Amino acid sequence: MQMPIPDASVLSRKPEIVARLQAILPGDAVIFEPTEVKVYECDGLTAYRCPPLAVVLPSSTAEVSAVLRACHDLGVKVVPRGAGTSLAGGSMPTADAVILGVARLTEVLETDYANRFIRVQTGRTNLSVTGAVEAEDFFYAPDPSSQLACAIAGNIAMNSGGAHCLKYGVTTNNLLGVTMVLMDGTVVELGGAHLDAPGLDLLGIVCGSEGQLGVVTEATLRILRKPEGARPVLIGFDTSEVAGACVSDIIKAGVLPVAIEFMDRPCIRACEDFAHAGYPDVEALLIVEVEGSEAEIAEQLAKIVAIARRHNPVELRESKSAEESALIWKGRKSAFGAMGQIADYICLDGTIPIGELPFVLRRITELTASYGLGVANVFHAGDGNMHPLILYDANKDGDLDKAERLGFDILRLCVEVGGCLTGEHGVGVEKRDLMDVQYAPADLEAQLRVKDVFDPRWLLNPAKVFPLAVSESRRAA
Amino acid sequence: MSTCDPTSEAELSDAIRAAAASDTPLAIRGGGTRGSSAAATGQPLRMSGITGITLYDPGALTLVVRAGTPLAEVEAALAAEGQRLPFEPWDGRALSGANGAPSIGGMVATNASGPRRIQAGACRDSMIGVRFVDGTGAVVKNGGRVMKNVTGLDLVKLMAGSHGTLGVLTEVGFKVLPASETVATLVLHGLDVPRAVAAMTAATAAPFEVSGAAHVPDGFGDGPATLLRLEGFEGSVLHRARELKRVLAPFGESHKVDGPGDWSRLRDGAFFAGATGAVWRISVKPTDGAHVAAALPQARLVLDWAGGLVWALVPEDLDLRAALAHVPGHATLVRASTEARARWGLFHPEPAAVTALSEGLRRKFDPAGILNRGLMRSRVPTPA
Numbered sequence: 001m002q003m004p005i006p007d008a009s010v011l012s013r014k015p016e017i018v019a020r021l022q023a024i025l026p027g028d029a030v031i032f033e034p035t036e037v038k039v040y041e042c043d044g045l046t047a048y049r050c051p052p053l054a055v056v057l058p059s060s061t062a063e064v065s066a067v068l069r070a071c072h073d074l075g076v077k078v079v080p081r082g083a084g085t086s087l088a089g090g091s092m093p094t095a096d097a098v099i100l101g102v103a104r105l106t107e108v109l110e111t112d113y114a115n116r117f118i119r120v121q122t123g124r125t126n127l128s129v130t131g132a133v134e135a136e137d138f139f140y141a142p143d144p145s146s147q148l149a150c151a152i153a154g155n156i157a158m159n160s161g162g163a164h165c166l167k168y169g170v171t172t173n174n175l176l177g178v179t180m181v182l183m184d185g186t187v188v189e190l191g192g193a194h195l196d197a198p199g200l201d202l203l204g205i206v207c208g209s210e211g212q213l214g215v216v217t218e219a220t221l222r223i224l225r226k227p228e229g230a231r232p233v234l235i236g237f238d239t240s241e242v243a244g245a246c247v248s249d250i251i252k253a254g255v256l257p258v259a260i261e262f263m264d265r266p267c268i269r270a271c272e273d274f275a276h277a278g279y280p281d282v283e284a285l286l287i288v289e290v291e292g293s294e295a296e297i298a299e300q301l302a303k304i305v306a307i308a309r310r311h312n313p314v315e316l317r318e319s320k321s322a323e324e325s326a327l328i329w330k331g332r333k334s335a336f337g338a339m340g341q342i343a344d345y346i347c348l349d350g351t352i353p354i355g356e357l358p359f360v361l362r363r364i365t366e367l368t369a370s371y372g373l374g375v376a377n378v379f380h381a382g383d384g385n386m387h388p389l390i391l392y393d394a395n396k397d398g399d400l401d402k403a404e405r406l407g408f409d410i411l412r413l414c415v416e417v418g419g420c421l422t423g424e425h426g427v428g429v430e431k432r433d434l435m436d437v438q439y440a441p442a443d444l445e446a447q448l449r450v451k452d453v454f455d456p457r458w459l460l461n462p463a464k465v466f467p468l469a470v471s472e473s474r475r476a477a
Numbered sequence: 478m479s480t481c482d483p484t485s486e487a488e489l490s491d492a493i494r495a496a497a498a499s500d501t502p503l504a505i506r507g508g509g510t511r512g513s514s515a516a517a518t519g520q521p522l523r524m525s526g527i528t529g530i531t532l533y534d535p536g537a538l539t540l541v542v543r544a545g546t547p548l549a550e551v552e553a554a555l556a557a558e559g560q561r562l563p564f565e566p567w568d569g570r571a572l573s574g575a576n577g578a579p580s581i582g583g584m585v586a587t588n589a590s591g592p593r594r595i596q597a598g599a600c601r602d603s604m605i606g607v608r609f610v611d612g613t614g615a616v617v618k619n620g621g622r623v624m625k626n627v628t629g630l631d632l633v634k635l636m637a638g639s640h641g642t643l644g645v646l647t648e649v650g651f652k653v654l655p656a657s658e659t660v661a662t663l664v665l666h667g668l669d670v671p672r673a674v675a676a677m678t679a680a681t682a683a684p685f686e687v688s689g690a691a692h693v694p695d696g697f698g699d700g701p702a703t704l705l706r707l708e709g710f711e712g713s714v715l716h717r718a719r720e721l722k723r724v725l726a727p728f729g730e731s732h733k734v735d736g737p738g739d740w741s742r743l744r745d746g747a748f749f750a751g752a753t754g755a756v757w758r759i760s761v762k763p764t765d766g767a768h769v770a771a772a773l774p775q776a777r778l779v780l781d782w783a784g785g786l787v788w789a790l791v792p793e794d795l796d797l798r799a800a801l802a803h804v805p806g807h808a809t810l811v812r813a814s815t816e817a818r819a820r821w822g823l824f825h826p827e828p829a830a831v832t833a834l835s836e837g838l839r840r841k842f843d844p845a846g847i848l849n850r851g852l853m854r855s856r857v858p859t860p861a
Contacts, residue, residue: 114678115762115785137684159627170625172634173602188830193762195785196588196599197638198807198825199853200835204601204634208627225684248536254559254655293720296713351623354537384537385625423625431628438628439618446617446842447630453837465629 001048001429004463004475006096010053010076017076018054021098024066029104031055040081040099044146045089045430047346047400052079052093059104061179061187061217068215069185071098077462078183080211082154083125085146087347088428090158090210094462102153105217108132117176117193119220122153126160129221138223141168144424145333156216159208161424163332166382167258167291168224170424172207177220180206180213183455193220205450210426211461213454227291230258232328233301235308236282236315240264240377243284244357246311247381250288251354255303260382261287261332264361267339267376267389274338277331278324280315286381287332335378336389343374343391346403350414351385351423363413364388371406373399385423386414412437427465435467444470484526486608486616486647492522493645493847494614502850505641507583508547511569512812516823517641517849524582527647530554532622538653539622541606544582544646551581561656564600565591565740571747572756572812582646588638591744592689592706595681595782597654601637606650609636609643612843617644624652635838641849643842657708661718662689662738663731665703670694670770673703674784676728678763680705681783683724685717690783691743694770705731706740746811748779749790755813755821757797759787761806768804773797793817798825824853 010017018032031037032054041049053076058064071078081091081101093099105121106128112118113136120129126147129140143162144150150160156178161170168174177191190203197203206213237243240262247260263271263285272279279285290300301318308316319325339345352360361377368375374391388410392403411421411431415438421431435444444466451458451474458474481496481503483489496503502519509515524545532541535558542551548566555561566589568579583589585607590599597603606620619632636646665676673692680687689706696702705721707714718733725731742748749756754777759769766784770776777790791797798808798821807825810818827835835853839846 112762113682114675114764116682117762159631161625161627165625169598169602170627172631173598182830186830188834189828190831192805194760194765194806195594195782196590196760198760198809199827199831200643200838201588201601201634201638202831202834204637205631207634208631212630225682227684251538251655252536252558254658256655292713293716295716296710299710299712351625353534353539353623355534380625383625384623418621419623420621420626420628422628423623424627426627427629435629442615443618444629445615446611446619446632449841450630450632450635450838453834453841 002468003050003094004468006094010096014053017074020070020074021054021056021067024070025056025058025063029057029059040093043084043086043089043091045087045092045428048089048092048429050093050095052097052099053095055099055101057101057104061181064100064181064215064217065185065187067100068181068183072184072457072459075459077459079461080153080157080215082123082151082157083149085150086154086158086426086428088422088426088430090154090426090428090464092429097462100215102151102217109218112193113138115193116223117220118223119218120152122156122216122219123151126150126152126155133223137226139226140221140223141174142171145336152219152221153216156207156219157209157211158424158426161385163259163261163380166260166380167256172204174222175203175207175219176222178203178206178216179218181215181217183214183457183460191220210428210465212451212465213460228293229297230289230291230325231297231301231319232287232289232325233304233318234280234315234328235286235288235313236280237284237311237313238282240284240361241358242311243286244354246286246308248354249307250304251382253303253307255300257288257304257382258291259287259289260380262377262379262381263332263335264377266374267335267378270338270342270376271331271335274341275327275331275334277327279331282314287328339376339389339391344394345389345391346407348386348388348390348407348410349422349425350411350419351383352414352417352419354381354384356417360413360417364410367406367409371402373403373406384419408434429464432465433467436470448474480521480523482523482526486527486610489527489645489647490610490614490616493610493612496847497613497845500845500847502847505645505849507545507580507586508577510573510575510577510579511583511587512573512575516818517852519847519850522645524580531648535560539605539624539650540653541622541648541650542581543648544580546581547578548581548584549578555653556656559656560653562651563593563597563603563654565593565744566600567591567744567746571745571750581649585637585646585649586639586641592691592740592781595690595785596686596688601634603651604633604637604649605652607633607636607646608648609646611644612845612848620650622650640853642839642853645848659711659714660706660708660737661714662734663705663718663721663725664734665725665729665731667700668692668703668728669701670780671767672728673701673780674764674767676703676725677705677783679724680721683721685721687721689740692780692784693748694778695748697739704738743779743781746779746788749777749788752790754790755793755817756811757789757791757808758811759789759801759806759808761785761787761804765804765806769801772800772804
């Protein structure tokens, strides 16, 4: 993976730049010693590292604005950072950039249950947003697997999803408003507690923009009342083809489960060893969860079970208790961690039309074999968002390179069958150079123009999202 | 004036390229049912030649359709599979009196969403892909046919509600949902607006998935009526109706009415059809619905979205935005005389910093300024 050559003039001006930042922020909010900035050298995509020029940790929107204005004046690039859990390298530094972390922006600013929203500073973690409202039986719906650690700022930047978005949507569907600071320090308010925009839907373009357009410091989020109850059912099949057909039939029947998760045998075994969730040892396992009162759960599960039985499952088991349900989800949500105990892996995130599932799984198996690597599959089957985990050995020469090439082949396959490169993790640096597989030059040009409007000097989160050759003339200008 | 009637995306691209070169403004026409495009000046560009459902996969809950396709054709195709567009698009004809057929492109360009907005999201929330031709004639695609997609910047959302000012939509992909087996409405009588808003917000804050919460102060001939809709499988609706009655008990006894009821009239603002005056749609946070009512004593009102959407019928000379200056939100003028439209503008003014971004986007996507010229401009930018 290639990054632009750092700007030598910026590197040589480091003392001046640090002094300018120190004039704006308290002493402990500017980090510049080489040993200390090293902490920020990577995010969740640990294969790539680069210590930044400096790190700033502002505590208010005003401080963020002052920092950005100073960097804008000095011509210094800025990489925004939430909690640093990005799997796509979304907050990976460059040597000539200042990392702007929102870790000190963690306040809850307003909770309003009648109007069903919470306003928070964006350094707050996803799970702690729910934590702030669950005493009143409310919750914040998007639930990425990293929800214990990941920040709302990063969720907004990547338009994060989760296991339950089949019913509740992703971040963009649960975001009502933001306070955002542009690269030149201008503070804009988009949206609010009311619905929809009076003019262009700028909130819609900001969500998922991967730190290319501005730094979001505050967010108004939709909160929902918790359902009366929820229960998962485990359905095991001999082949992934049959599991795929079962998913499609459930959806066609008009049942909308809150989640439909899929795991293949390597993943089931790893999760079972890790979490002891009681998963059956089968070729393909579905976790289907429904919500509501006891009677509503029974009504929906009856329909789902009837459909599943037509596909001759080898195992069909409803959760009998809240403890068992929690264990079933613990197994699924620890999939990445469980696989990490077995091998190094690259986690892919392509989405495919559900109907292509059997073909794509077969091709993934063939491709993986041709590279001599292993793969485990876990994904959100209801919406076609796949997470193949490519297993490799980081200590073996050339293995990472092989795994990356296999990953690219699988993502190309996702696009070929009508899907996309990334369903919820974002492009970052990881998939940057594949963007022209999915998008024609005119498609990319339209996106670049949006960036031109929000960040005319191309200083925010450089060398991400767009192929380097595509953005080169703008970055050089 | 001659019209422009492309029958393909390629023809549309050629037409726009030519119009840009000759500085000919184009007024984009979908079904012509909302009257908003009438405010744009230029040669009519009719989209009725770019039609057809290009993909419908009920098992994946996805539909892709060309922009000129009549909405009715899409709704019929979905109904045949027991599915629907989740956001319940409102039909402009009741207010505008127009004869046309609402089109997919017009629905998307206005981000038209109805009562179910509070539970299922707006039109933009169901959109998963777009194709459009920008003001230079370039064909652009964004998103696609899958419901989870964060690949690159989300131009899909940007195009929703952009009123044709950034590009001319040619194709849109949607996430669709199962239609409801059963519909029922709980009705409360006799509440004033503040009590009605309190009842509606109590209902939407309960875990019973209320899919419509509206208040009609004039009622249906028997005094103020507050309506709360439940949809789903039969057993589930019965259960939730029982539970919701309990939640609503402090506001009086509610009566359950089975079937679709008056929701399509509420959706379309049909209560004000034929009445004299200007009709506004005001978006505020739900509890501010009561403040809107208090600030507009001379208005006839209907509240939707639990109080968060206020339809207001007021005299044409009332400066409604000034009257509501203390309430955060926005007001769109949806029906008025040409004079009142010119005086107030259809769209709510935005802060200067936001206007600068919006205008910047328009200049990038339509550098010659030929697409729906005159629409969506803030008349008097307010200070940031």
